[in-house]
Amino acid sequence: MKVLFVTDLHGDKWKYDRLFEIAQDFKAHVVINGGDMLPKAGDLFSQGDFITSYLDKHFEKFQRAEIDYLCCLGNDDLRIFDEVFEQTCSKYDFVVNLAQRQIEIGHFEFIGMNWVVDYPFRLKDRCRMDTVDYIFQEQYGTGLLSTPTGWKEIIDWFSYAKTLPTIEEELNRLVRPKNVAQSIYVIHMPPYKLGLDKCGHGPEVGSKAIYDFVKNQQPKLCLHGHIHESPEFSGKWYAKLGNSVCIQPGQLSPLIYVTIDLETMEFERHTYVP
Numbered sequence: 125m126k127v128l129f130v131t132d133l134h135g136d137k138w139k140y141d142r143l144f145e146i147a148q149d150f151k152a153h154v155v156i157n158g159g160d161m162l163p164k165a166g167d168l169f170s171q172g173d174f175i176t177s178y179l180d181k182h183f184e185k186f187q188r189a190e191i192d193y194l195c196c197l198g199n200d201d202l203r204i205f206d207e208v209f210e211q212t213c214s215k216y217d218f219v220v221n222l223a224q225r226q227i228e229i230g231h232f233e234f235i236g237m238n239w240v241v242d243y244p245f246r247l248k249d250r251c252r253m254d255t256v257d258y259i260f261q262e263q264y265g266t267g268l269l270s271t272p273t274g275w276k277e278i279i280d281w282f283s284y285a286k287t288l289p290t291i292e293e294e295l296n297r298l299v300r301p302k303n304v305a306q307s308i309y310v311i312h313m314p315p316y317k318l319g320l321d322k323c324g325h326g327p328e329v330g331s332k333a334i335y336d337f338v339k340n341q342q343p344k345l346c347l348h349g350h351i352h353e354s355p356e357f358s359g360k361w362y363a364k365l366g367n368s369v370c371i372q373p374g375q376l377s378p379l380i381y382v383t384i385d386l387e388t389m390e391f392e393r394h395t396y397v398p
Contacts, residue, residue, distance in 0.1 A: 131349030135163030159198030159312035196223035292333035319360035320372035
């Protein structure tokens with residue numbers, strides 16, 4: 125089974141358009157879009173319009189081509205648009221919103237999760253503590269959650285976050301695959317300690333809970349994103365953790381994506397400049 129993996133497109137239409145062409149040229153059976161799908165620049169409350177006016181037509185192309193398209197929103201995609209995103213995905217038999225879900229394609233099981241470890245930035249829609257003993261980073265301001273009427277300010281974000289499930293708990297809530305050795309996890313947040321989480325200003329900010337989960341469960345493959353520049357600064361875009369392969373292609377000005385053959389486990393990172 126041939127898989128095309130991309131992540132963190134942030135509403136860049138030329139990348140989306142080229143993605144369909146690449147999927148056809150590669151003869152992909154499955155395309156996986158790993159999160160942060162909607163525009164980040166400008167008014168975030170217009171993201172819903174992008175879903176209904178652009179993503180809908182994007183999905184329709186893959187439906188007509190009969191290419192399975194698995195996707196989820198990410199930490200920069202407002203949660204208030206989860207419902208319209210789900211409704212748009214549900215229009216198409218070949219499109220699946222994979223967040224906190226499992227789907228079987230052939231003899232492989234795909235499982236998604238789009239919560240992320242808390243960061244200094246104010247948008248907190250999908251943020252969680254990593255583990256119960258998580259130490260928060262210094263913040264750039266009060267927390268913000270999206271609501272249908274605008275922003276809800278969380279003055280004491282640290283106390284509020286402690287009322288939410290941790291990343292560790294969210295992982296444990298996921299559906300367990302029937303055959304973990306044939307499972308593919310799509311987790312927007314990368315694990316720590318593997319060189320897939322290095323920020324441009326130095327820190328490595330991956331999740332200990334995700335690292336432990338992969339180490340203990342040993343899925344066939346884990347696909348990550350979130351830290352766009354990490355491969356350029358760490359020099360690593362994939363790593364092995366036991367028998368599991370973790371891939372984090374990054375995403376910069378060019379279109380960056382990975383092609384994967386699940387049968388042979390051959391994979392290659394590509395950079396496309398228009």
